[in-house]
Amino acid sequence: MTQKQPSKHTHSPLRHVSRGLAARFGPGRSHLRPDQRGASAILGTMFAFALVVSVVAMVQVSAVPAWNQQTEFEHLTEVERDFGALDESVAAASMGTQSRASVEAGVNYPTRALFLSPAGGAGTVRTTAPATATVSNAVATTSGTAEHWDGTDKTFDAQSLTFQPNYEYLQSSPVFTHEGVAQYTAYSVGANQSEVGATQSLVDGNRISLVLLEGNIDTASGEAMTLGVTPLSAGTDYITVTDGDGPISISVPTHLSNETWHELLEDEPNVLSISYDDSVDPHVVTVTLVPGKEYDLHIARVGIDTQGTLQDPVYIVDIAGDDAVVPPGATHRAVVEVRDAQNNPVPNAVVRVNDAGTDGDVRARDGDSTKTRTDANGRATFLYHAPDSISSLFGDDGTNGIVEDQFDVEVLDENLTTVDRVTFDIELREGSSSTTRRGLVAAVDDPGFAYDDKNRNGLYDGADTKVLPKTSGPHGSDITYKATDGVLVVPPSVGTINTSGSIEFVGKGVSLHTDAVSTGGNIKVDGGSDKVNAIGVSLTATGGDVTVETTDSTVDITGASLSADGEVTIDGKRGVDLASAGVTSYETGGNKGIKIHSDGFVDGLNADLSSQKDIYVDGEQGLSFAGAGLSTAQSSSMMELVSNSGGANLDGIVALADGHISVSTDSGISLVGANVASTKGQSIKLVSDNGKISGREAAIVTSGNTGHVTIKAPTSYISLRHSNIEGGGNVVIEAGTSIDLTGASYPADADIDPDPVEE
Helix, strand or coil, X not given: CXXXXXXXXXXXXXXXXXXXXXXXXXXXXXXXXXXXXXXXXXXXXXXXXXXXXXXXXXXXXXXXXXXXXXXXXXHHHHHHHHHHHHHHHHHHHHCCCCEEEEEECCECXXXXXXXXXXXXXXXXXXXXXXXXXXXXXXXXXXXXXXXXCECCCEEEEEECEEEECXXXXXCCCEEEEECCCEEEEEEEECCEEEEEEEEECCEECCEEEEEEEEECCEEEECCEEEEEEEEEECCCCCEEEEECCCCCEEEEEECCCHHHHHHHHCCCCCEEEEEXXXXXXXXXXXXXXXXXXXXXXXXXXXXXXXXXXCCCCCEEEEEECCCEEECCCCEEEEEEEEECCCCCECCCCEEEEECCCCCCEEEECCCCCCEEECCCXXXXXXXXXXXXXXXXXXXXXXXXXXXXXXXXXXXXXXXXXXXXXXXXXXXXXXXXXXXXXXXXECCXXXXXXXXXXXXXXXXXXXXXXXXXXXXECHHHCEEEEECCCCEEEECHHHXXXXXXXXXXXXXXXXXXXXCEEECCCCEEEECCCCCEECCXXXXXXXXXXXXXXXXXXXXXXXXXXXXXXXXXXEEECCEEECCCCEEEECCCCCCCCEEEEECCXXXXXXXXXXXXXXXXXXXXXXXECCCCEEEECCCCCEEEEEECCCCEECCCCEEEECCEEEEEEXXXXXXXXXXXXXXXXXXXXXXXXXXXXXXXXXXXXXXXXCCCEEEEECCCCEEEECCEEECCCCEEEEECCCEECCCCECCCCCEEECCCECC
16 A cells, blocks of 8 residues: 655645755765754744643633632622621611711722733612502500501602622622611522522511611712711601501512511511512512500601701690699790601701680790790790789689690691691699799699599599608608509609608609609609609619619609619619619619619610619610710729610710620620720620621720620621720630621730631
8 A cells, every 4th residue: 555645845844944954964065963953942932832821721711710709709798798787877877877888889800910800890779769668557555646646557658779789700690688677688590589688677576667768879880889878767766556447567668578578577476467469569568467466666767878858747746744733823844846757856847836815825945936946856845834823714613723724836837837736735723822833844733742643644633642741760751652552643843852861652653753862861762563754853862772663664764863872773674764864873882883674675875874883784675875874983893784685775885984894685786986995904795695796986995914805796797897996905706607897906916706807
């Protein structure tokens, strides 16, 4: 078999060159030998270059996408934290605190030599079109509010905030969503949607919290976006409602799935049923509550990157001064509050008095006018000046020394048209020449003496009986006011009670409206199993203890002043409200300078607690000391805040102790702008067993070798951005999921697990 020889034209040019060299320098031509080393080097270089190109191509195709996918995943994790912080900002704004939140909108792929990466992706932040939220069959339990919340449907505009990053490599692109009452991350694959990290705040036990978002955003950005989170209609107060013609129901627009809503609410004992309508866009979930119960309703409107508009006044209620007994010549205080559709105060609203036909004279407290504007808290005060004598006002029916009088206070819209009005009823009662005229008479039926309110209607009428003080002890210095059948009412006309012995107020409920001073004994307010109201009073025991207690109800000492040389004890089984109160203990011995306990919620908003010894607060269902000041003054003292079933709101608190500080809760701890310090270098311990610990611009500081700081959230995360954490001893920060210390300062040798996230 012959082989086919190739044509000469198929020989390579290199062979032609070789033959030419051989002809010139071969045998008989030259003694020089041919050298092919240059050709081998060229070929080696070409092969090496080709290999490099192949490797680069393989890395570009396989490894670079994986690297970029990891970059996107890290960005995803960062955005999850950003939305967690945004949720905290929305919650704070719903209670009246303005803040800002940032979202890392763009994903930036790192530049790598020899490799190509796409340009940074721009994420999109937008607010949805307004949809309708509805509260049905809710009837307020208080008279002024019930005229507006009367069981009819109340509707509100509601929007959602969404953020969608622009990813190139992750298989499913998420959409982060905040609906005001729910937050979640949605992943869509085709027509299917799944959600992760979903939480809801609509129903929590007997509390209904409807947060409505408002904004006008549709922005794509490759950089971090900062959003203003503004309270447009907010407040810290709830209104109590019960069911009307049917059970209370709340309907809200949502894109969270029916299945997830059921999962989120399955453990809520007061949820009767959940219905879901997916025939509209957005879908609507309706939560119906168990009838026959009372619920605390809070509605807030929060602006996302918008200042919004001033909320219109909707209704007006009396805060103090209605149904009062006023002696001739006295000045009576009438306080109103203007509220919007969300039940929150409306500042700068125009209010005026309509005193046509009244026997007294009514003027705004801040000027000699019948018209004024509400303050920052939506309130305005009018003064009713009773006539000097009422004998000329007696009618033909008798001269019993009582004259009924009344006047209206109206709220006006921007066109000065009346929107709503509230009526104040006054009973002018002629008293003896010794009748005490105290200037401003509190909003309580004041016949001039303490009484046993047996029918609990707040009036001295029917079978109610007068309560005279009983004296005992050395020289009769101990004084006791006791109602045996009903609520003990001690009105302002009783005057300040001052004695060197002990003072006791006892009843099946106590309504205290006068001050008490004991220079050598104790002061005790005992409501039995019913509520104690001692709003704005002053109780001072310069030689003993102060105790305010009820075994099965609430204690309300809002704005009161409690001061003792011994211990101060406040025990309200179902709740304690000491907002804006001042509580002081000069006790240097014993175990507890100030002790506050409740199986319910303890509200110490803006309160001031100061003790030479310990401060111990136990609120089973939660604590709030936002804006409060707490201080102890001995190195052996302990400041301890405990909630075994709830959380603690410590936003803006100033807690200073010479000794140890401990905050232990079941749910989350909020520390926005908090200042927690052990001034003598003792330990600080913050632990949330089943919730998060979050805040920003907080200071948690102690010093000395024994000044340890421990911050633990074993089942959740810790986020303390831009905070200062200092300890002379060990600093331990541990979380179950993640720790965000972006912009924070802390010791380099701090024991932090897991590793913190920082920008």
